[in-house]
Amino acid sequence: MKTNDLKILKMKKPLELEKTLVIKRSELLKLVLKKVAGGEKNLKKPKNLRKEIAQVLTIIKEKEIFQK
DSSP: OOHHHHHHHHHSOHHHHHHHHHHHHHHHHHHHHHHHHTOOSOTTHHHHHHHHHHHHHHHHHHHHHHHO
């Protein structure tokens, strides 16, 4: 994920981030199934998606901490 994308994510509200998280997790599931079936050529894509999911979770956690 690029720096610009992270800045945009940090500006979003927690509910929007939750929606983004659900979308990313469903993409990851589809990619993993596709990879197992042998249809995916880019083998690094699931790793990158997991990293993006972790970044979104971190942003959500930061927002929870700073709101208290």
